[in-house]
Amino acid sequence: MPWPADLGPVICVVGARPNFMKMAPILRAFADHRPALPALLVHTGQHYDRDMNDRLFSDLRLPHPDINLEVGSATHAVQTAAVMQRFEPVLDERRPSCVLVVGDVNSTLACALVCAKKDVPVVHVEAGLRSHDRAMPEEINRVLTDQIADRLYTTERSALANLTREGVAEQRVCFVGNVMIDSLLANRQLAHAPAKTLQAVGVDPALIDDRRGYAVVTLHRPSNVDRAETLQALLAVLREVSESVPLIFAMHPRTRANVERFRLGDLLSSPRIVLLPPQGYLEMLGLLAGARLVLSDSGGLQEESTALGVPCLTIRENTERPITIEQGTNTLVGANPQAIRQGVHEILSGAGKSGRIPEFWDGRAAQRIAADLATWLLARHAQRAG
Known part of the structure; x- marks a missing residue:
């Protein structure tokens, strides 16, 4: 069954280097899912070095962005405002089914805020992580994005306790594992x-x-x-x-x-x-x-x-x-x-931690996201159509 023609694409947002590693396996999983989830990649340009940017996209086999907002570096307030101002017309023009944001950078929160004002569903990958240090700008971004998000994907089970303590309903949360590890495992044999x-x-x-x-x-x-x-x-x-x-x-x-x-x-x-x-x-x-x-x-x-x-x-x-x-x-x-x-x-001296691989750090987190998100979006679509 093809994706419904009247159900818009998933806008996927990247803004800084760590976002690229998380988004690459997600986009591949969207393309491999049946039906394929249509996706539009938006790069806010929050962190932008042309040489490094090109290398990262090539290394990760990540498609070049469909849209680059080119906001550049600035203070937290100026950068967040610039992303919001430039992202809003994208929503108006592309009419997405939802917007998927990853991690905790300024672009993550900025795009989520625009969606909240425009009544566009927000999907947050890597939700529920907490340092409990509000002096970290990233912690503020995490907490606020999770409050706005409609669907929250977590990397570890302890994240659910953080979210429920902050009033996020458990039915909005889905434990899928760590997409960063998807990238690592997919590229381990290609490493220099x-x-x-x-x-x-x-x-x-x-x-x-x-x-x-x-x-x-x-x-x-x-x-x-x-x-x-x-x-x-x-x-x-x-x-x-x-x-x-x-x-x-x-x-x-x-x-x-x-x-x-x-x-x-x-x-x-x-x-x-x-x-x-x-x-x-x-x-x-x-x-x-x-x-x-x-x-x-x-x-x-x-x-x-x-x-x-x-x-x-x-x-x-x-x-x-x-x-x-x-x-x-x-x-x-x-x-x-x-x-x-x-x-x-x-x-x-040989006394360092050896550790073990956490649950769902198995290279299939993005596949679980694609399967759950497709089900969730199609159910919302059917409910609204009915």
Whole structure:
């Protein structure tokens, strides 16, 4: 049976790098479902680097956007307002059956708000995750998007308790698993070898042949990189850690700018620390898969390291992904140098977490979303037609 001609497409929104990894398997699942779910990909342009953007779309086999709003970087308020202003005409013109948003970036909330005002159903993938830290802009985006959403897809069962506590009806929620892991499993065999990634930037791969392997580092959260004292302390302990294990530091533009602004570059001037620009998905996946450990403040790397069985030290005081601690390879160490030292020592001595793969992190989360969403949309359509 074909998709009803009078039932509009699913508008799928991406705005920042983590969204791409989540959306790629969803779009493939929509195309493979029978009947196929018609989809329209909208890129808000919240984060946009032309070279990196093209690489990510190619790596993930993600179709290029049907519409790019090109909002660019700005303050939270300006960026959110710009997305709302440019997204509203898209709704008016395309008349979608629903709008699907992923994650917790400003674009996620902005598009959901427009839908709420226009009476367009909102579908939120990765719903119910909570750090319980309202100082994080992402936490506000998560909470508000979940209040607006009509259909909420969760990555772990504990998310339901967060949602019901906030008054979200259980019948709006569906546990499907983690689409980020769908991308990881689909691309694991295509990942670039770490030696190839280092050679591409002129680094001798012999650096990572040490018997202890290497560590992957990323830092980008404002709480870690926007204050000189905090960033200096973190870079100092990373320099110290590099004496025990070489570091491959994929440096976010925000972090690089602050290292220069605070004149902290000398702390990273070591043959045991490799500084890389932001990497493509396949390069980063290869680096993670081959690492002895990960030091990061990224939410996505907590999940990916758990899926890969690589110990992860998360440089944050909290996490919205508790399953990576309870079942996975993740340990919170905050920005505490002593906790970081101790965590690295334990991992290198063989005492790091081995973890296990959480429920429904099996590469089929997107298929479950497609099946449920098709049923839900067709039932709504039939109800309205009747």
